[in-house]
Amino acid sequence: MKKINFIISKKRNEKISKIIYYFENLSYKFLDESVKFEIFSDKLDQDIPLLKKICIDVNYTLEKVSVKNWIKEVKKKDISSETELFIFHQGFKDISTTKNKIIIPAGLSFGTGSHQSTILIIKIFEKLNKKIVFNFPLDIGTGTGILSFILNKKLKKKIYATDISSDSKDNFEKNKKINKLNNLLFFKSFGMNNINLKKKKFDLIVANLLLNEHKSIITNVCKHIKRRGFYFISGILDSQINYFIVLLRCFNLRLYDSMKLNGWACLVFRKY
Ligand SMILES: C[S@@+](CC[C@H](N)C(=O)[O-])C[C@H]1O[C@@H](n2cnc3c(N)ncnc32)[C@H](O)[C@@H]1O
Known part of the structure; x- marks a missing residue:
């Protein structure tokens, strides 16, 4: 398992939306002027060409991640997001809340509530x-x-x-x-x-x-x-x-x- 790290300017909206759309195992953080991405990949031979197709001039670094650490990382980020009435998470933790809980485990489809x-x-x-x-x-x-x-x-x-x-x-x-x-x-x-x-x-x-x-x-x-x-x-x-x-x-x-x-x-x- 490898982690692909890179940063993209916030102005490149179209590219940011495509990256989030095409890669499921990823985390991202909005900074002042840019967005910081981490894509978790066990098939670099497919993921790197796809990333370059979306964003030809991307500058990335690779980091080794053990599968155990990766699962830990996903579990740590169990709450994807929340709104006034709902909490969306992957079901790893028992969350105590008065809001409606919706469990969406990471999978092949888009829509975990993090976008x-x-x-x-x-x-x-x-x-x-x-x-x-x-x-x-x-x-x-x-x-x-x-x-x-x-x-x-x-x-x-x-x-x-x-x-x-x-x-x-x-x-x-x-x-x-x-x-x-x-x-x-x-x-x-x-x-x-x-x-x-x-x-x-x-x-x-x-x-x-x-x-x-x-x-x-x-x-x-x-x-x-x-x-x-x-x-x-x-x-x-x-x-x-x-x-x-x-x-x-x-x-x-x-x-x-x-x-x-x-x-x-x-x-x-x-x-x-
Ligand atoms: C951005 S995701 C939205 C997922 C979820 N509804 C959400 O709001 O998080 C878009 C979804 O639309 C589907 N889709 C794309 N074009 C479509 C079309 N013409 N008709 C039906 N579904 C389509 C894709 O397969 C994908 O699952």
């Missing part, structure tokens, strides 16, 4: 859920299932979840069991492209995707939002906000609310 794009969408949901009643939610690109799980816990409604990846399906079902949740339906689907979703309209659609992934499904997704329904868009950068405001106006959706964190943005649109 800003996930935290932002959860925070904005917690805020709006105080004044709006959501009845029929869909989570597009569910990954580990994290957003579906918090919707299920808070709304007590049936949750529809989709992802294009088969790893996500396995992960979602496993995490659903670990968290003892039910009334959640997963469909493997590219956007809305599944027979079970084709005729459905939702009053809340949440999607935490990268810019190009949003672009490839957005036109179709807009058709599946009920009148006065909501579309939460996360995974985008500050600089991409206007693109979505202009585009979604063409589909009768207006910006209703937004939140920002460390260069990331989450937008809430409402259909009129």
Whole structure:
């Protein structure tokens, strides 16, 4: 097991999001002007070329880590993050809290609760859920299932979840069991492209995707939002906000609310 250490300027948002997206066994810390990364790797021959593909001029150092130390390190970092109502962790420790605990063990899918794009969408949901009643939610690109799980816990409604990846399906079902949740339906689907979703309209659609992934499904997704329904868009950068405001106006959706964190943005649109 090796640790790949490097630092990247905070301004390189797109690269930072890709690194976090492609490497699961990593930790990172936001410093004043930069982000400090540690990627734990037991297949350097694949991970180094991938890192260089994302960030051609990266300057890294390698450090030997024993497997025992690596597991210890993961366990030490058991709490990934928390919001007003939830704590997300990997289930290594018994955490005493009055908040809702969601266990997401590290796996092949994205969504442990440690990424800003996930935290932002959860925070904005917690805020709006105080004044709006959501009845029929869909989570597009569910990954580990994290957003579906918090919707299920808070709304007590049936949750529809989709992802294009088969790893996500396995992960979602496993995490659903670990968290003892039910009334959640997963469909493997590219956007809305599944027979079970084709005729459905939702009053809340949440999607935490990268810019190009949003672009490839957005036109179709807009058709599946009920009148006065909501579309939460996360995974985008500050600089991409206007693109979505202009585009979604063409589909009768207006910006209703937004939140920002460390260069990331989450937008809430409402259909009129
Ligand atoms: C950034 S992760 C978000 C995971 C989780 N929802 C979260 O908020 O932490 C994006 C997920 O979307 C999935 N995805 C990407 N494009 C998609 C598409 N067109 N339709 C459905 N899922 C997609 C990916 O497989 C990945 O699991």
